[in-house]
Structure formats: structure tokens, C-alpha cells
Amino acid sequence: MELNHVITDNGGDPNQFQKQPVETVTSPQPHTKERSKPNLLYAINDNPPWYLSIFLALQHYLTMIGAIVSIPFILTPALCMSDEDPNRGVIISTMIFVTGIVTYIQATWGVRLPIVQGGTISFLVPTLAILALPQWKCPPENEFNAMDEGERNELWQIRMRELSGAIAVSAMVQVILGYTGLVGKILRFVTPLTIVPTVSLVGLTLFEHAAETASKHWGIAVGTTAMLTLFSQVMANVTVPFPVYRKGHGIEIRKFLLFRLFPVLLTIGIMWGLCGILTLTNVFEEGHPSRTDVRLKVLTNAKWFYVPYPGQFGLPSVTLSGVLGMLAGVLACTVESISYYPTVSQMAGAQSPPLHAINRGIGTEGLGTVLAGLWGAGNGTNTFGENVGAIGVTKVGSRRVIQWAALIMLLQGVIGKLGAIFIMIPDSVVGGIFCVMFGMIVAFGLSTLQYVDLRSARNLYILGLSMFFPMVLCRWMQQHPGAIKTGNDTLDSTLSVLLGTTILVGGLLGCFLDNIIPGTAEERGLIEWANEMPLGDDNINDGTATDFDFPAGMETLRNWKWTYYVPFLPTYKLQKQS
Incomplete structure (x- = not known):
């Protein structure tokens, strides 16, 4: 029996860490090999002290808040809402509130991995396609300005009801796939060469979003990226003296791994403070996107207290074109989450996810999307890649931290002013964080190539085509939304959405080619991959996971x-x- 070492806390004290011998986790499946747990500060079942957990949870919250808030800012103009409409804050609070509910259910009773569930860009593409249909286009500006407040509210609420129905009904497919176990049946076809393009294209597709936010001020963005790199990589093992009071001993000075535990939180705090100084000294002129008061109106218009509830914008409506169009987002999220589960389990020091956990995870994610639709969030839920990257940066994979993060989201969803404060983080700071996080998503996707034979011309062909072709096709489809004309508007919009989603096209292409082009199991990486994610019926629960x-x-x-x-x-x- 091989003994490895992981860093664990000493008696629940986060300021002292010592190496403890732990038994290597081995898989009972055929072709197994011993795999040691990664070097973690807190593994999946470790429970940091509550006060430390709150700060670690806040770090996860800050990691996801920029991405989740950006979705309503893209969504609300398509809903025909004005920039000054205070209901924008209600939609933001609703999305974060539902995120908190689903995240807690998923981490506690669902797949039970330390993952954050929240709004996803995958649903924005079909959403914008639906709202681009002639019947949902916004009226001319002069007509809009002539409307009274009630008419303006009905204008965007009827569109929200259309989205809510489409999201809730289409997500039932994901619920059925998960809770009936059908998703486990397709695992045999989800190979490493399916995972690589699916996960990697998430980060590669988001580069424009990262570039757009970072370009608001490249100096701040590059400084943010450099500082996060310094804290999380260069200074990860640097200890900081920290006073601690012990009953009967008085105040003692202990060493604390500050930079390793809170690199994201420290980076955001320092760079946000720098932007505040540059704002006060007017180095950033009035209206500059990196000023800390650029979104001050969001804070002043936000409600102090509001509890989102199902049907708050009216009873959802259901149309065939909306459901079929939104189904593309559901399928893309399903493949993406399946790709994340083995990665997150390995990063968090957990055992390989058994079939029941995968089934439950996908079913719970679908249930979360149904709730998001009924609540009127205007988006679905999916595993947040940004927070997967945060686990890799911080080396904290504790389930308890994510549960605390879910509670923070629930609190923020109810206290509107609290969420509005974090919305005021300058875009350039968020863009610098994204450059690191999205890059890590790409890297995690590419890391799956360790299982396949990269000397094989077959594998290189599949990899190259499944990565490059979606970026070409989907970009063109997004720039030419009316290119498909079959004579049926519903079919046109559905095909446009399907062919405009890179992770869906890349994942399906990689899966199709890898399963039809001849290749040995060893060449395709199936033998090694089975140690991480046993495929189909081979993933039998023997009670050890x-x-x-x-x-x-x-x-x-x-x-x-x-x-x-x-x-x-x-x-x-x-x-x-x-």
C-alpha cells in the first residue's frame, strides 16, 4: 500500500498545517492504477472553521458574481428594458437567489461536489435567438418613450414569460435524462476526445467576453492578472504572521498561508481599492469605465429588501419554437457538466464519481433550471467553470465552503443593496480575473489529453477538427443569423441556435468522430479514462465511493x-x- 501526503488542518486550526499520511484511493475497476490525492489545503470532506469558510466562500462568490451579473446586463436590453429601469436589479437578485438555492441543493444532496450552479452563457445564445424573432423585437425608440410605466413593464414582462416557459419546459429533458439514469447510458460515448473540445471551447469561446471587459483599461486588467499570478503561484507557500488568542495562553503569533487561501479575494480588494484611489484623484475622468462610481445608479436604485418568488413576472407561457430553441442550451450544459464532474472530483481530492452521482447531478441541474425558469431569472443553471478554476488556484475543494457560498448568494438575493455593491467592481478588474480563470478552463480541458495517444494521427485529426471547425462555423452563424432559410421559422431558429453554439458543435463532432473512426481502446484513451470515469454499466457502485x-x-x-x-x-x- 502506497502512502502519500496531503496538507490537512491541525485540529481545525487554519493557521497551522501539517502533513498526515493518508491511504491512496484506488478504484476497484479493471485496469486500475493507484492515484494519489492532489496537494490540498482542504479536501472535499474537510470542514474549515466557520469564520475561515465565510472568507473562502466570499472568494467563490466574487469569482462568479462578475459572470452572473453580466448575463442580465446582456439580457435586459433584449427584453426591451430601459437602462434606468429599477427592475434590472430585481432580475439580477432573482438570478443570484436561485443560484444560491440550486448550489446548496447540488452540493448537499445532488452530485455532492464543490461546484457552483448559476447562469450560463450557453443559454444566452438561444435566448437572443428567440428574442430576435419578429414578434419579440423591441418597438422603435419614439414608440417606447411614448409608453407609460405600466406599458413598459408589460413590454418586457411578456418577453420574460416567454423565456421562462421555454427554459422550464426544455429543462425537463435534463431532469428526465438524469433522474431516470439515461445520462449514464450515454457515458460510454463520452470519451476524452469528447471532453477536450467541450470543456476547452468554453474558455476559448469566452475570450471575447474577457477581452471586452479587460479592454476597459488594460493597465488595471494586466495588473490584476499579474497580481493573481503572484499571489496564487509565486507566493503560495509564503506565510504571514497572524495573532491568535488562545484561552489560558494569551495572544500567540502563528503562521498563516494568506496568499494561498485568498489570492482572488486579495487581488480584487487591492485592485478595486486602486481604482477607487484613481477615481477620487480624477485620474480616471468622469464616465471612465474603470471608475468605481460608474454603476452608482445601480446601487441607489436597488431595493433594500425583496424576496424573489415563482411567477413574479406572471404565469410563464410556452411555445414550440421557444422550447426547441432553448433545448440547445440544455444539451450543451448537460455535456459540459458531465465533462466537469471527473475534473472537479480529482481537484477536490474526491473519489471518482459513481453512476448514481452523475445521474443525480444532471437531474438536479435540470431541476435547478426549471426553478430558474419559474422564478423568472431569464436564464438556466449550469456548473460554473470560473469556480472550477478557483478550486485549482486556491487548492480548497471543501464542500462546506460551497455551502457557505450558497448562503451568501441567498442573502445577497434578498438584500439588493448588498449585491449592488459587488456589481460596482470595475470591469477591468473582472476582465483580469477572467483572463486567468477562463485560461484555466481551457487548460483543464486540454489536460484530458493525458489519457489519449497524441502520437496517433487519428487522434490529432479528431482533436484539430473538433476544436477548429466549431470556432469557424459558430462565429459565422452568429454573424449571419438569417443564413438558414428552410421556410419554417421555428426550424430556422432552432438550427441557427444549434449551429451557433461552439461547445455543442465541438463536443458532438468530437464524440461522433471518435466513435466512428477505427482506433484501439488504448489509443483512444478509454483504458486510462475508465480509472477516472468508468463508462456506462462498468461504473458499478460497490459501496466504496x-x-x-x-x-x-x-x-x-x-x-x-x-x-x-x-x-x-x-x-x-x-x-x-x-
Whole structure:
């Protein structure tokens, strides 16, 4: 038995760390190899002290807030809302509130990985395609200005009801795929050469968004990236003296891994403060996008207290074109999340996700998207790649931290002023963070290539085509939305959405080519990949993957034999253990 070392906390004290021998986690599947856990400050089941967890959770919150807030700012103009409409804040609060609910359910009872669920760019593409249909186009400016407040509210709310119905109904496909276990059946076709383009294209597709925010001030953006690199990589092992009071001993000075635990939080705080100084001294002139008061109106217009509720904008409406168009986002998110699960489990020091956890994770994600639709968030939910990157940067994979982050989101969703404060983070600072986080998503996707034979001309062909062709085709489709003309508007919009989503096109192309072009299992990386994500029926639950058991009620489930046949329960297929 090989012994490895991970860094763990000493008696729950975050200021002292020592190496403890831990037993290597091995898979019981054929062709197994011993795999040590990564060097983590806190692994998936570790519980940092509550006060430390709050700061670590706040770091995750700050990582996702820029991305999740950017979605309503793109969405609301398409809904025909004016820039001064205070309901923009309501939509933002609703999205973050639902994110908190779904994140807590997913981390506690769903897939039970330390992942954040939230709004996704994948749903924006079909959303904008739906709102571009003739019946949903915004009226001319002169007509809009002539409307009273009630007419303006109905103008955007009827569009929100259309989106809400499309999102909620299309997400039922994801719910069915997960909770019935159908998603497990397709795992045999999700190979490393499917994962690579799907995950990598997320980061590559987002480069324009990162560039747009960073370009607001390249000096601030580059400084943010450089500072985050300095803190998270160069100074990761530098300790800082920290006074601690111990009963009976008085105040003691202990060493604290400040830069390793809070690189994102420190970077945002310092660069945000710098922008504040440049704002006060008028180095940034009035109206400069990097001024800290550029979104001051968002803060003043935000409500102090508001609890979002289902149907707050009216009863959702359902149309075939809306549901079919939004289905593209649902399918893209499903493939993307399946790609993230083994990556996150490895990063968090967890066991390989068994079939029941994957089924439950996808089903719960679909349920979260249904809730987002019913609440009127204008978007669905998906695993946040930015927070996956944050785990890699901070080396903190604790499930408890994500649960605290979910509570912060719920609190922010209710107290509008609190969320508005973080919305005021300058775009250039957010852009600098994105340059690191999106780059790490690309790197994590490419890391899956370690399982395949890169000397194989077959694999290189599939990799090159599945990465490059979607970037060419999807970019062209987005620039020419009316290119497809079959005579049926519903079919036209659906095909435009499908062919305009890079992660969907790349993932399906890689999956199709890898499964039809002849190649050995070893060449395709299936043998090595099975150690991380056993495929299909080979992923049999033998009771050892306890990281994914429910936090309560497991003894009762094991005593009920019928639970062995329910695809989303931790006892699924337990009877097949040897």
C-alpha cells in the first residue's frame, strides 16, 4: 500500500498545517492504477472553521458574481428594458437567489461536489435567438418613450414569460435524462476526445467576453492578472504572521498561508481599492469605465429588501419554437457538466464519481433550471467553470465552503443593496480575473489529453477538427443569423441556435468522430479514462465511493432493497458488488 501526503488542518486550526499520511484511493475497476490525492489545503470532506469558510466562500462568490451579473446586463436590453429601469436589479437578485438555492441543493444532496450552479452563457445564445424573432423585437425608440410605466413593464414582462416557459419546459429533458439514469447510458460515448473540445471551447469561446471587459483599461486588467499570478503561484507557500488568542495562553503569533487561501479575494480588494484611489484623484475622468462610481445608479436604485418568488413576472407561457430553441442550451450544459464532474472530483481530492452521482447531478441541474425558469431569472443553471478554476488556484475543494457560498448568494438575493455593491467592481478588474480563470478552463480541458495517444494521427485529426471547425462555423452563424432559410421559422431558429453554439458543435463532432473512426481502446484513451470515469454499466457502485453518499439516511436506504434499482440514489446497483 502506497502512502502519500496531503496538507490537512491541525485540529481545525487554519493557521497551522501539517502533513498526515493518508491511504491512496484506488478504484476497484479493471485496469486500475493507484492515484494519489492532489496537494490540498482542504479536501472535499474537510470542514474549515466557520469564520475561515465565510472568507473562502466570499472568494467563490466574487469569482462568479462578475459572470452572473453580466448575463442580465446582456439580457435586459433584449427584453426591451430601459437602462434606468429599477427592475434590472430585481432580475439580477432573482438570478443570484436561485443560484444560491440550486448550489446548496447540488452540493448537499445532488452530485455532492464543490461546484457552483448559476447562469450560463450557453443559454444566452438561444435566448437572443428567440428574442430576435419578429414578434419579440423591441418597438422603435419614439414608440417606447411614448409608453407609460405600466406599458413598459408589460413590454418586457411578456418577453420574460416567454423565456421562462421555454427554459422550464426544455429543462425537463435534463431532469428526465438524469433522474431516470439515461445520462449514464450515454457515458460510454463520452470519451476524452469528447471532453477536450467541450470543456476547452468554453474558455476559448469566452475570450471575447474577457477581452471586452479587460479592454476597459488594460493597465488595471494586466495588473490584476499579474497580481493573481503572484499571489496564487509565486507566493503560495509564503506565510504571514497572524495573532491568535488562545484561552489560558494569551495572544500567540502563528503562521498563516494568506496568499494561498485568498489570492482572488486579495487581488480584487487591492485592485478595486486602486481604482477607487484613481477615481477620487480624477485620474480616471468622469464616465471612465474603470471608475468605481460608474454603476452608482445601480446601487441607489436597488431595493433594500425583496424576496424573489415563482411567477413574479406572471404565469410563464410556452411555445414550440421557444422550447426547441432553448433545448440547445440544455444539451450543451448537460455535456459540459458531465465533462466537469471527473475534473472537479480529482481537484477536490474526491473519489471518482459513481453512476448514481452523475445521474443525480444532471437531474438536479435540470431541476435547478426549471426553478430558474419559474422564478423568472431569464436564464438556466449550469456548473460554473470560473469556480472550477478557483478550486485549482486556491487548492480548497471543501464542500462546506460551497455551502457557505450558497448562503451568501441567498442573502445577497434578498438584500439588493448588498449585491449592488459587488456589481460596482470595475470591469477591468473582472476582465483580469477572467483572463486567468477562463485560461484555466481551457487548460483543464486540454489536460484530458493525458489519457489519449497524441502520437496517433487519428487522434490529432479528431482533436484539430473538433476544436477548429466549431470556432469557424459558430462565429459565422452568429454573424449571419438569417443564413438558414428552410421556410419554417421555428426550424430556422432552432438550427441557427444549434449551429451557433461552439461547445455543442465541438463536443458532438468530437464524440461522433471518435466513435466512428477505427482506433484501439488504448489509443483512444478509454483504458486510462475508465480509472477516472468508468463508462456506462462498468461504473458499478460497490459501496466504496462514500464521498457521494447522502449526508443523512444512508443506513435506511441500504436496508431498503428497492433503492438499489433507483438510478439517482447512492445505493444504486449496490447488489452487484462482488
